[in-house]
Structure formats: structure tokens, C-alpha cells
Amino acid sequence: MSKVLAIDDDLGFLRSLESLLKYKKIEVDTIQNPLDAEELSKRNCYDCILLDVEMPEMNGFDLLRKFNEVCPSTPLIMISGKSGIPDAVQAIKCGAYDFIEKPLEAERLLIAIQNATNKKILLEDKQNLINDLSPFYHMTGESVAHRSLLQIIQKYAPTDIKTLILGETGVGKELVAGAIHYNSKRAGKPFIKINCAAIPGELLESELFGHSKGSYTNAISDYEGKFLRANGGTLFLDEIGDMELLLQAKLLRVLESGEVEPVGSATPKKVDVRVVTASNKNLNTMIETGKFRKDLFHRINALTITVPPLRERKEDIPLLSRFFLHEFAKIYNKRLVDITPDAMDMLIAYDYPGNIRELKNMIENVAILTNNVIIDHDDLLQAFPILRSFSLLPMQNSLLESATDHFERDYIIQKLTENNWKIVRTASELGIDRTSLFKKMKKFGITKPKGH
CATH class of the missing domain: 3.40.50.2300 (Response regulator)
Incomplete structure (x- = not known):
């Protein structure tokens, strides 16, 4: 309306x-x-x-x-x-x-x-x-690992090679997929994204391949599905490791034939789509345990791009931090110019289990709370009090690991408390999935208090 x-x-x-x-x-x-x-x-x-x-x-x-x-x-x-x-x-x-x-x-x-x-x-x-059409779809960095990633994208993006992007949650796999699309000959066509983990299996088939009116109870009209919407362009299947085996077989058939058959229809439709997939899981292990089809793996894996975690490219943290700071300055209509060296050292010292997404969330919190033009040590501590111990860490490896675990445990408890111990919301703010959050809670002995 x-x-x-x-x-x-x-x-x-x-x-x-x-x-x-x-x-x-x-x-x-x-x-x-x-x-x-x-x-x-x-x-x-x-x-x-x-x-x-x-x-x-x-x-x-x-x-x-x-x-x-x-x-x-x-x-x-x-x-x-x-x-x-x-x-x-x-x-x-x-x-x-x-x-x-x-x-x-x-x-x-x-x-x-x-x-x-x-x-x-x-x-x-x-x-x-x-x-979206910025040269590398908002990919920011200057580390050797980041430059190597951009070189791979530049080399393979102009082709139609089927690409599998691997990496931990929050590393920016969707940004890599976007960079591949917008640096390809399909750049003027649709870039359609779907998270296979976010949609129940019984609905994912319809979302991907479409359905005909009346094909099931709530199918009140025809629906073309993501493959047809992406026709001529690129379809990004995120978290493909969460796709059910039966649907994996149907996806394999589409990739082999170049045709989709909407649910409830006997008429296949031709599609011209570049498929880019991503996963934060070890698909080889899933193949061994029978949870992922080997033939599908080889079909989607003509090229594998592994996105390194942020802890392995810490040289990019200053650039990313300033990029996010300036973005949130526009969003919240605030004058935010830079980050002091002490504050930046604190940001660099942390290991970011939630990767870039966690850094982004952290900068957003600071941007909202601060009254300063330049973010300083105290601004970070105001937003994240547990950074106090982290900023004073001795740099010996054993002590650093212990302090990192201590910081991470306290930080998780802080976010759980802020979100009234709601797991899904807390995991989202931390930049990880709920399974990872449960694992960390078990690792650090974190239990929900009575009454929550």
C-alpha cells in the first residue's frame, strides 16, 4: 500500500x-x-x-x-x-x-x-x-590473506565455474559470493540469496524450485522459486550443509539438467543460473557420515574458496573497524572520526569467535553509546566492561589463551543476561549460530539461572 x-x-x-x-x-x-x-x-x-x-x-x-x-x-x-x-x-x-x-x-x-x-x-x-556494485561488494582489508582472496575472485568471477565458499560463521561468505557475482558477466542480472539453514526442509524445496497453485494446502497461487528468479544471474545457497538428503538429490538433478520442476508441476522449466554455495561445516566429514551426498559435493565444488577467520588476518581489523565506524556514523547521524591507538590495540588483541560480524556488532554498540568524536579506550570499556582485563593481558601465549577464554566466558554471560537468556537472539548478537553458542556454554560451564 x-x-x-x-x-x-x-x-x-x-x-x-x-x-x-x-x-x-x-x-x-x-x-x-x-x-x-x-x-x-x-x-x-x-x-x-x-x-x-x-x-x-x-x-x-x-x-x-x-x-x-x-x-x-x-x-x-x-x-x-x-x-x-x-x-x-x-x-x-x-x-x-x-x-x-x-x-x-x-x-x-x-x-x-x-x-x-x-x-x-x-x-x-x-x-x-x-x-552493492562497489568494486568488491564492501570487502575491506589489506592483509596478505585478504589480497589473496581478492585475486582468486578476480581470476574466477568472469567464468561460470561452480564455487563452494568455506569458512566459519561471520567471516563474510555472502560478501565473497556477492563479489563473485558483481565482477562477473552476470552482474546486471539478479543476485538471489537463500539461507538453507533458516528454512524448514519441507518449505525449502518450494522456495528453491517454486510450486504450482493447489500443489499443497497453502499454495493459493503459483510461485516461481529462487532458481527462476535468479535466471540469467547468480543463486547463492548459504549453509548448504544443512540441506536434507532428499532435497540434495533434487538439487543435484537441477544442476545436472539445467531444469527445475516446480512442486505440483510435471512441466520442467529451463534455467540459466550460476550457483555459488557456502558452508561453515566440514562437508568431507559429512560425506563420510552419510549426511551429505558425495556426487553433489563434486558438482558444487569445481572451485573452493576458503575465507580465513578474522583472528588470522588481524592486520585488517583497523581498516574494518574504521569502515564500520563511518558506516554507523551515517546511520545514527553522529560525527565519529577515528579510533585512538589504545582502543585499536584492544580491538586487535581480541580473537573474535564471531569473526567480522562480531566486530561489526561491537563497533555499532560503541557508536551508539559514545559521546566522543574519536572512540577511545573508555568508550570500549563502557560498551564492553570485560574488555578491561583483556586490555591488560600479558602477551605470553599460555596466559593469553587463558585470558581470552576468561574474556569470552564473561562476554557470553553479559550478552545472555542482556537478552534475558534468549539463545537465538544472543547468538545473533554474538555473530554465531545457536549450536555454536550451546557448545561455548558447555565449554565454559555456563548454565541458565533459575527463573529464566
């Missing part, structure tokens, strides 16, 4: 407009005083704004310029009962999407709103694509 803001000093006009738009299932807010418009636009996400040209409190053109600064991606339609061609030309020059004269023709207005809404969607999609 579209959401529109209408600004006009004529209350009767606003009431008529509100009736029309609500009848057409368009959500609308109306205000008579243009001085209230800017604040309202900041609190709401409008798909289109309708703006009168002549109002007592403020000229419509002045408000148009203000909106272009505050919400530049939101199309504005100027409305007037007294203006002529010169005003229409001026409105378009000032950035208005359209200009409509009163009395309004309902069909003309509704078409203009629909077109304006479509324009906003296209602009947002374009901006997202521009963001």
Missing part, C-alpha cells in the same frame, strides 16, 4: 482527497499548516507528497526546495488552482515530479501518484545496486 502526504490550506479539498485515496486503498496523511510538514516527513516514510503552490504560511516552492533537501528520493506533485504554465515550468525546474491543476481529475491524480511511487522504488533500487 502506498503512503502519501498531502499539504493544502483548503480543508474541504483535503477531506475530499482523503476520501478518494482511502477508497483506492492508498494511505494518506493530511495537514493544513505547511510549517508542520518537514517534521512529519522526518517521522514517516512517504512514497509521494502532494503539495499546494499557494499557502498563507509558506510558499509551496519554498517547501518544495526544503523537501528536496530533507527527503530527496520522495517524488513531489505540485497542485494549484490559480497557477498557469510559468508556475508549472518553475515547479519542474525546482524538482517537482509533476504539476496538476485544480479541479483535480481523479484518474489523472491516481496515475500520477502511481508513477511517482514507482519512480521512488526505482531510485531506491538503483541506489542499493550502486552500493
Whole structure:
């Protein structure tokens, strides 16, 4: 449903407009005083704004310029009962999407709103694509391991070789898949992602291959599935090691034939898709225990890319930390310039079991809490008090390992307490899966207190 803001000093006009738009299932807010418009636009996400040209409190053109600064991606339609061609030309020059004269023709207005809404969607999609099309899909680093990874991507991305990405949770396997896609000849086509561990097995088949209307109880319409959506582009299957054996066989058949057969349909459909897979599990061990098909493994594994954990590329921590800091500065509208050497040393000393995702979460917490322009030692301790002992660690290996375990145990307890001992939410904040969290709780003897 579209959401529109209408600004006009004529209350009767606003009431008529509100009736029309609500009848057409368009959500609308109306205000008579243009001085209230800017604040309202900041609190709401409008798909289109309708703006009168002549109002007592403020000229419509002045408000148009203000909106272009505050919400530049939101199309504005100027409305007037007294203006002529010169005003229409001026409105378009000032950035208005359209200009409509009163009395309004309902069909003309509704078409203009629909077109304006479509324009906003296209602009947002374009901006997202521009963001994603950064040279290596937001991959940041300067270590030897990182540069080696980029070289592999540069070499193999232009081909259609089926690629398996391996690495621990949170290392950035999805970023590698994105970099492969956006540096390939398929870059202008869809990049579709699906996490095989996040969808129950009985639903994953439909998500991948689609289904026909009536094929099962809740199949009220045809659904094309991820393979068909990715046609011409790349399909990224994350956590493929969690896929059930029966579905593995069906996936193998699709990869061999290049055809998908939607659930409930006997008609196969041809697809042209590059498949990139990822796993944080040892698939060779799973093959030995009969939990993963050997033939599927060889089909998806023409090229294996192993993404190193963050603890093996600590040279990248300063660059990543500053990258995340500047990103969160934009998101939270704060002036955050840099990180002091002492604070950076603390960040580098930690081993990050949750890898880059954990570092990102840590920087976000600090960015929210700090009142400083430059993040210092105290900012980190404010967000993560248990870093205090970590910052004073002696660097002998045995003592370091012991202190790291101590820090990790305290940190896990802190996050569990903050999240009322909810495992899934805590695991997400730590940047690990819930199975890994259970293992760590067992390792460190962490048990849920009574009453939780």
C-alpha cells in the first residue's frame, strides 16, 4: 500500500482527497499548516507528497526546495488552482515530479501518484545496486590473506565455474559470493540469496524450485522459486550443509539438467543460473557420515574458496573497524572520526569467535553509546566492561589463551543476561549460530539461572 502526504490550506479539498485515496486503498496523511510538514516527513516514510503552490504560511516552492533537501528520493506533485504554465515550468525546474491543476481529475491524480511511487522504488533500487556494485561488494582489508582472496575472485568471477565458499560463521561468505557475482558477466542480472539453514526442509524445496497453485494446502497461487528468479544471474545457497538428503538429490538433478520442476508441476522449466554455495561445516566429514551426498559435493565444488577467520588476518581489523565506524556514523547521524591507538590495540588483541560480524556488532554498540568524536579506550570499556582485563593481558601465549577464554566466558554471560537468556537472539548478537553458542556454554560451564 502506498503512503502519501498531502499539504493544502483548503480543508474541504483535503477531506475530499482523503476520501478518494482511502477508497483506492492508498494511505494518506493530511495537514493544513505547511510549517508542520518537514517534521512529519522526518517521522514517516512517504512514497509521494502532494503539495499546494499557494499557502498563507509558506510558499509551496519554498517547501518544495526544503523537501528536496530533507527527503530527496520522495517524488513531489505540485497542485494549484490559480497557477498557469510559468508556475508549472518553475515547479519542474525546482524538482517537482509533476504539476496538476485544480479541479483535480481523479484518474489523472491516481496515475500520477502511481508513477511517482514507482519512480521512488526505482531510485531506491538503483541506489542499493550502486552500493552493492562497489568494486568488491564492501570487502575491506589489506592483509596478505585478504589480497589473496581478492585475486582468486578476480581470476574466477568472469567464468561460470561452480564455487563452494568455506569458512566459519561471520567471516563474510555472502560478501565473497556477492563479489563473485558483481565482477562477473552476470552482474546486471539478479543476485538471489537463500539461507538453507533458516528454512524448514519441507518449505525449502518450494522456495528453491517454486510450486504450482493447489500443489499443497497453502499454495493459493503459483510461485516461481529462487532458481527462476535468479535466471540469467547468480543463486547463492548459504549453509548448504544443512540441506536434507532428499532435497540434495533434487538439487543435484537441477544442476545436472539445467531444469527445475516446480512442486505440483510435471512441466520442467529451463534455467540459466550460476550457483555459488557456502558452508561453515566440514562437508568431507559429512560425506563420510552419510549426511551429505558425495556426487553433489563434486558438482558444487569445481572451485573452493576458503575465507580465513578474522583472528588470522588481524592486520585488517583497523581498516574494518574504521569502515564500520563511518558506516554507523551515517546511520545514527553522529560525527565519529577515528579510533585512538589504545582502543585499536584492544580491538586487535581480541580473537573474535564471531569473526567480522562480531566486530561489526561491537563497533555499532560503541557508536551508539559514545559521546566522543574519536572512540577511545573508555568508550570500549563502557560498551564492553570485560574488555578491561583483556586490555591488560600479558602477551605470553599460555596466559593469553587463558585470558581470552576468561574474556569470552564473561562476554557470553553479559550478552545472555542482556537478552534475558534468549539463545537465538544472543547468538545473533554474538555473530554465531545457536549450536555454536550451546557448545561455548558447555565449554565454559555456563548454565541458565533459575527463573529464566
